[in-house]
Amino acid sequence: MKFETIAIHAGTKITDTHRPAVQPITLATTFEHHEDSVIYSRSSNPNRNALENVLAKLEHGEVAAAFSSGNAAGMSVFQALEPGSHIVAPDDMYHGLRNQLLGIFAGILDVDFVDMTNPQNVKNAVKKETKLIWVETPSNPLLKISDIKSICEIAKEKNITVVCDNTFATPAFQNPILLGADIVMHSTTKYLGGHSDIMGGALVGKTQNEFWDKIRNVQISGGAVPSPFDCYMLTRSIKTLPYRMKGHAEHAGIIATYLENHPNVEKVYYPGLKGHDGFSIAKGQMTGFGGMLSFLVKGDAVKADRVISRLQFFTNATSLGGVESLIERRAASEGADTKTPQNLIRVSVGLEHLDDLLDDLNVALE
Numbered sequence: 001m002k003f004e005t006i007a008i009h010a011g012t013k014i015t016d017t018h019r020p021a022v023q024p025i026t027l028a029t030t031f032e033h034h035e036d037s038v039i040y041s042r043s044s045n046p047n048r049n050a051l052e053n054v055l056a057k058l059e060h061g062e063v064a065a066a067f068s069s070g071n072a073a074g075m076s077v078f079q080a081l082e083p084g085s086h087i088v089a090p091d092d093m094y095h096g097l098r099n100q101l102l103g104i105f106a107g108i109l110d111v112d113f114v115d116m117t118n119p120q121n122v123k124n125a126v127k128k129e130t131k132l133i134w135v136e137t138p139s140n141p142l143l144k145i146s147d148i149k150s151i152c153e154i155a156k157e158k159n160i161t162v163v164c165d166n167t168f169a170t171p172a173f174q175n176p177i178l179l180g181a182d183i184v185m186h187s188t189t190k191y192l193g194g195h196s197d198i199m200g201g202a203l204v205g206k207t208q209n210e211f212w213d214k215i216r217n218v219q220i221s222g223g224a225v226p227s228p229f230d231c232y233m234l235t236r237s238i239k240t241l242p243y244r245m246k247g248h249a250e251h252a253g254i255i256a257t258y259l260e261n262h263p264n265v266e267k268v269y270y271p272g273l274k275g276h277d278g279f280s281i282a283k284g285q286m287t288g289f290g291g292m293l294s295f296l297v298k299g300d301a302v303k304a305d306r307v308i309s310r311l312q313f314f315t316n317a318t319s320l321g322g323v324e325s326l327i328e329r330r331a332a333s334e335g336a337d338t339k340t341p342q343n344l345i346r347v348s349v350g351l352e353h354l355d356d357l358l359d360d361l362n363v364a365l366e
């Protein structure tokens with residue numbers, strides 16, 4: 001099956017004798033004991049099984065685990081590690097997961113943050129206790145590109161697990177497992193959900209090995225699982241993911257070029273621009289450049305806030321990946337200790353008509 005067909009058909013696992021055309025929502029928390037049956041909804045339920053099936057197939061993995069948020073998915077990986085394990089993580093990492101490592105896991109896990117745009121930095125950071133390399137590409141919010149294949153080769157030599165946060169690229173444009181990663185992570189709150197109305201996270205494993213069994217145990221015993229309704233919603237959204245992503249990437253590419261040529265813009269971060277540091281690696285490992293971009297407004301935070309306040313179709317809000325365009329001055333969301341430039345604006349380019357988006361930006365940037 002091709003990607004578009006998987007997205008539509010792999011999320012349906014009907015057991016109902018009426019044979020509905022789409023997976024019904026099964027709200028039951030418990031199921032009558034019989035052979036091969038689902039037992040209790042924290043362990044598994046028909047909607048989560050259907051969702052995990054489509055997620056695994058989209059990312060070319062053998063197994064998938066769905067969670068109640070992207071952060072819960074990420075935390076499950078960290079919880080599955082032995083105390084004292086060392087992690088190599090990117091210096092531009094989703095701040096919520098970075099904060100988990102520095103806060104919740106302080107004293108339990110040891111972490112070094114490195115600039116992964118150069119794989120040599122990863123190699124240099126690896127030590128005897130390294131059990132996990134965490135990759136995020138394109139990264140949030142600087143759209144840094146890391147070479148997944150090269151990093152996986154470094155990891156393989158030392159038997160280190162590689163997890164790749166694929167939230168920005170989505171399986172429409174990048175399949176880390178095909179490039180050597182062991183596990184793919186998603187905040188399904190973003191593009192997979194696609195309409196800013198579902199919280200969720202997911203992990204997809206290349207194979208069901210010992211480490212995966214530990215993750216599965218954290219999912220089931222920890223219990224940060226999505227509801228049947230959320231699983232249903234997400235499975236429904238995934239059906240249009242391939243076509244939504246084409247639109248997001250087309251719009252983002254054009255807007256990135258527009259911004260690059262604007263006199264009031266200092267710099268644009270979009271991996272599809274030829275001048276982007278990671279352009280050639282992105283071109284090699286992605287089939288599209290995605291719908292996220294960031295740019296620096298000429299001036300300070302006040303100037304950037306003024307641009308945002310003048311926009312009509314870009315809502316000033318955090319999060320990303322929905323059909324509606326969102327924009328934010330990222331440093332304001334990341335808190336006091338952020339390294340993100342104060343004049344950086346992050347854009348989640350939506351699926352409104354491109355002319356309306358360009359007109360809006362034109363007025364705001366005047």
Ligand SMILES: *Cc1c(COP(=O)(O)O)cnc(C)c1O
Pocket residue numbers: 069070071072094096097136140165167168186187188189190199200201
């Ligand atoms: C949003 C996000 C997360 C966290 O996901 P939640 O669903 O908000 O918990 C992790 N990684 C990236 C890249 C994200 O954008």
